[in-house]
Amino acid sequence: MLRNPLLPALAAAQAVMTTVAVLVANPGSQAPAHAVRPDIAIGLVSNTLLAMGGNTNPAGLTPDMQLLVHGLVNTRANPDSPYYGWDFDAVEWPAQIWLPILGNWAYEPAQQVGQRNFANTVGALLPTLDPGEQIVALGYSSSANVMIRQMRALQGQTARPADDQLSFILVGNPNRPNGGVLQRFSGGYVPLVDIPMDGSTPLDVPYRTTDVSWEYDPASDFPLYPLNLLAVLNSLVGGIVLHSNYIDADVDGPRAFPDTTRGAITYITLEPPRLPLLMPLHDAGFPEPLLDLVEPVLTVIIDWAYDRSIDPGTPTGARLIPPIPPTAMGDLVDAVGRGVRDFVDANRPRPGATSGVVSPRARVTRPIERRAQRAARDRSQAGYSPSSGRTDPSPGPSPSGSASRTLTSIP
Numbered sequence: 001m002l003r004n005p006l007l008p009a010l011a012a013a014q015a016v017m018t019t020v021a022v023l024v025a026n027p028g029s030q031a032p033a034h035a036v037r038p039d040i041a042i043g044l045v046s047n048t049l050l051a052m053g054g055n056t057n058p059a060g061l062t063p064d065m066q067l068l069v070h071g072l073v074n075t076r077a078n079p080d081s082p083y084y085g086w087d088f089d090a091v092e093w094p095a096q097i098w099l100p101i102l103g104n105w106a107y108e109p110a111q112q113v114g115q116r117n118f119a120n121t122v123g124a125l126l127p128t129l130d131p132g133e134q135i136v137a138l139g140y141s142s143s144a145n146v147m148i149r150q151m152r153a154l155q156g157q158t159a160r161p162a163d164d165q166l167s168f169i170l171v172g173n174p175n176r177p178n179g180g181v182l183q184r185f186s187g188g189y190v191p192l193v194d195i196p197m198d199g200s201t202p203l204d205v206p207y208r209t210t211d212v213s214w215e216y217d218p219a220s221d222f223p224l225y226p227l228n229l230l231a232v233l234n235s236l237v238g239g240i241v242l243h244s245n246y247i248d249a250d251v252d253g254p255r256a257f258p259d260t261t262r263g264a265i266t267y268i269t270l271e272p273p274r275l276p277l278l279m280p281l282h283d284a285g286f287p288e289p290l291l292d293l294v295e296p297v298l299t300v301i302i303d304w305a306y307d308r309s310i311d312p313g314t315p316t317g318a319r320l321i322p323p324i325p326p327t328a329m330g331d332l333v334d335a336v337g338r339g340v341r342d343f344v345d346a347n348r349p350r351p352g353a354t355s356g357v358v359s360p361r362a363r364v365t366r367p368i369e370r371r372a373q374r375a376a377r378d379r380s381q382a383g384y385s386p387s388s389g390r391t392d393p394s395p396g397p398s399p400s401g402s403a404s405r406t407l408t409s410i411p
Helices: 007-024 063-068 107-128 142-155 229-241 276-283 288-303 328-347 370-382
Strands: 048-052 087-090 135-140 166-171 209-214 260-262 265-270
Touching (some): 048 142, 107 142, 142 166, 229 276
Parallel strands (some): 135 166
């Protein structure tokens, strides 16, 4: 029996989201310019990096997986990698979410095989560790769910790795407590492809864990109020332009809101350079002044589908009717004014310019300033204060119009 009363009304939207996530879970095919370094907040004393690929990437040593963790997989030839000199191991598993009648794996059987293979690999590696060493396990998208399942299983075992022997890095985690789609619709079920919505990451996991998500990633930052169809559409586009592009993320880059640590888990939410809804238009060469004109208003409307006063470590299911904030009309008016100012500024003649219109490819996109400031304001009003050492969004470089930053380490 479904426990979430929203599921009947939202089943169609969830099925569409799941389909998009299945199709885009494979990382992009272009190598980043710099080494990927997701050591993020984990003390690096181990000699074993254990990685699992996402959907369509069953073997962690494939070119796609090497792109996802470029410079991290290369443990012997890249001194810039934080794992230089480490042993690299990969967990092979079906990594499919498709129709079994076509001879493929459905989601649930694939996850069960993945969990078993992951548990067996960790069990085989533990006896090889010297005192003070650990295993760092990296899970992406559907393989992050595999690792969440094993976290739950370990909680019920007496013979389990010591707390300092195992750490996790979760990227695009569908079990993120606030935002993960498997928690948003906890208790639900997607038929045909056999996806049980199995809820949140365990809150009391003893192993140091870093959870990294793009803002608006449909797998890990799905709208709290899915009846905001514009927000759902924005999230679905994010499945293509963000969820499949963690290869281009920069963990030292701008934050959507401050990092949060709850227990042993640190949550990092990265601010994309634009609303996902507008990124395909930018990539197609659509004039940036026009994008600047509409983005502030679209952002205000889309962000009504989220409550950023709830931190990422608080399990939160989907809700029906979003409250309209008392500042809603003022926010819209401000957004319209900001969009008009950006549009006028972009088209203002500059000294030495031959045209008053700036080429969309010649102009650096400014980040929309509203998200981090609004999130900080909402948290202050709710009495929330992040417990991590980083309390302000990283200034980072001004992003370009596409997600083209590199995943690097956090001090």
